[in-house]
Amino acid sequence: MNAVNVTKRKCTSGGRPGTPKPSRCSRAKKKAKEIAGNIGIKRVKKAGACVTCHFISGYKKNKVKAIAGISCESCHGPAKDWLKVHGDYGGQKVPRERETPEHKAERLAAIEESGMIRPGDLYRLAANCYRCHIVSDEKLVNVGGHRSASHDFELVSWSLGEIRHKFLRSEGKKNEDVPPERQRMLYVVGQALDLEYGLRALAKATEAGTYATATTTRVQRVVDTLQEIDALIPIPEVKEILEVIKGIDLKIGNEAALAAAAGTIAAATQQFADANDGSRLTALDQIIPQVEQYKGKPGSLPERVAVHDLPSLAGRLNRR
Numbered sequence: 001m002n003a004v005n006v007t008k009r010k011c012t013s014g015g016r017p018g019t020p021k022p023s024r025c026s027r028a029k030k031k032a033k034e035i036a037g038n039i040g041i042k043r044v045k046k047a048g049a050c051v052t053c054h055f056i057s058g059y060k061k062n063k064v065k066a067i068a069g070i071s072c073e074s075c076h077g078p079a080k081d082w083l084k085v086h087g088d089y090g091g092q093k094v095p096r097e098r099e100t101p102e103h104k105a106e107r108l109a110a111i112e113e114s115g116m117i118r119p120g121d122l123y124r125l126a127a128n129c130y131r132c133h134i135v136s137d138e139k140l141v142n143v144g145g146h147r148s149a150s151h152d153f154e155l156v157s158w159s160l161g162e163i164r165h166k167f168l169r170s171e172g173k174k175n176e177d178v179p180p181e182r183q184r185m186l187y188v189v190g191q192a193l194d195l196e197y198g199l200r201a202l203a204k205a206t207e208a209g210t211y212a213t214a215t216t217t218r219v220q221r222v223v224d225t226l227q228e229i230d231a232l233i234p235i236p237e238v239k240e241i242l243e244v245i246k247g248i249d250l251k252i253g254n255e256a257a258l259a260a261a262a263g264t265i266a267a268a269t270q271q272f273a274d275a276n277d278g279s280r281l282t283a284l285d286q287i288i289p290q291v292e293q294y295k296g297k298p299g300s301l302p303e304r305v306a307v308h309d310l311p312s313l314a315g316r317l318n319r320r
C-alpha cells in the first residue's frame with residue numbers, strides 16, 4: 001500500500017448509516033499526500049511525523065513499523081505487556097466472577113504498571129486524547145498545512161458520542177449512559193488538559209504564523225471557559241491554574257516559562273482528578289455540552305461501529 005491509511009475508517013467502512021461517501025475518503029487521501037509533500041515526506045506510514053497520531057507502532061521483522069490505524073491501544077496503552085495479566089483472574093481455571101478481591105487489586109496494579117491506561121485514571125486517559133488532538137508540531141501546520149488541532153475538541157462531547165463504549169457493567173448487553181458526576185469530571189479535566197497541551201504547543205512556537213496564532217487563540221478560549229467554571233463553583237485546583245496562567249506571557253519564544261506552567265497545571269489537574277468524583281459539582285451542569293453537541297452517536301454492541309476500529313471491542317473482550 002502506498003502512503004495513506006490515515007483515513008482508514010472512512011475508506012473501508014461499508015454501508016453503515018452515516019458512512020461518509022467515498023469522495024470524502026479520496027479528498028482526505030489527497031490532503032494527506034499534500035501535507036506529506038509539503039514537508040518532504042514520501043511515505044506517510046514511515047514518517048514519525050504522522051505515525052505518532054495516525055497509527056500504532058509495533059515490531060515487524062525487528063523493525064518498528066506502523067501496524068494499524070487507531071484502536072484500543074491508542075487510548076488504553078500498548079496491550080502487548082498487559083493483555084496476559086489483564087485476563088488472569090488467579091490461575092487458569094478461575095473465571096472472572098470468582099477472582100478474589102486481593103487478586104483483583106494486585107492484578108489492576110500490575111496492569112497499570114505494565115502500561116495500560118485504565119478509565120479509573122482519568123487524567124492519563126484524557127491526556128492521551130489531547131496528545132493527538134492538539135498538534136504540537138509547528139512545521140506540520142505552517143509548512144505542511146495540517147490543521148493545528150481538532151478545533152471543537154472537548155472531552156464530554158467527543159467521548160460520549162460515537163466513541164462511547166460503556167458496556168462493561170451489563171456484560172456487553174448495553175452501551176450505558178455516562179452519569180452526570182462523571183461528565184462533570186470529564187468536563188473540568190478536559191478543559192484543564194486543553195490548557196496544558198495548548199501551552200505545551202505554544203512553547204514550541206518559533207515564528208509568527210497559523211500555528212502560533214491558532215494555538216494562542218485556543219489557549220485564550222480555554223482560559224475563558226476555566227473562568228466561567230470558577231464563577232459557577234470554586235474549585236481550588238482551577239483557582240491555582242488560573243493563577244498560574246495570569247503570570248505567563250503567551251508569546252513566541254517563551255518556551256521555558258510556558259513549559260513550566262504546563263507542568264504545574266498538569267500536577268493540579270492530576271490532583272483534581274484523583275481527589276474528586278464530580279458529585280458536588282452540580283453547578284456545572286448548565287454549561288456541560290448536551291447530546292446535540294456530541295460528536296456522532298453512540299452505537300449498540302456488538303454490531304456498533306465507531307471511529308478507531310471499535311467494532312472489534314466485543315470480540316476482544318470476550319477473549320479475555
Ligand code: HEC
Binds near residue numbers: 039053137147
Ligand atoms: C499530533 C498528532 C498528529 C500528527 C503528528 C499528524 N496528525 Fe493528521 N490529524 C490529527 C488529528 C487529531 C486529526 C483529526 C482532525 C479533526 O478532524 O478534528 C488529523 C487529521 C488529518 C487529516 C484529515 C484532515 C483534513 O484536513 O481533512 C489528514 C489528511 C492528516 N491528518 C494527515 C496527516 C499527515 C500526512 C501527517 C504527517 C505528515 C499527520 N497527519 C500528522 C493528528 C495528527
Ligand code: HEC
Binds near residue numbers: 178182312
Ligand atoms: C478514542 C479513545 C478510545 C479508544 C480507541 C478505545 N477506548 Fe476504551 N475507553 C475510552 C474512554 C475515554 C473510556 C472511559 C469513559 C469514562 O469512563 O467516562 C473507555 C472505557 C473503556 C472500558 C470501560 C468501559 C465501561 O463499561 O466502564 C473498557 C473495557 C474499554 N474502554 C476497552 C476498550 C477496548 C477493548 C478498545 C478497543 C476495541 C477501546 N476501549 C478503545 C477511550 C477509548
Ligand code: HEC
Binds near residue numbers: 007052158159296
Ligand atoms: C493516537 C492518537 C489519538 C488518540 C490517543 C485519540 N485520538 Fe481521536 N482521533 C485521532 C485521529 C488521527 C482522528 C482522525 C482520523 C480518523 O478519522 O480516524 C481522530 C478522530 C476522533 C473522533 C472522530 C472525529 C470525527 O470527525 O468524526 C473522535 C470523536 C475522537 N477522535 C475522540 C477521541 C477521544 C475522546 C480521545 C481520548 C479518549 C481520542 N480521540 C484519542 C487520533 C487520536
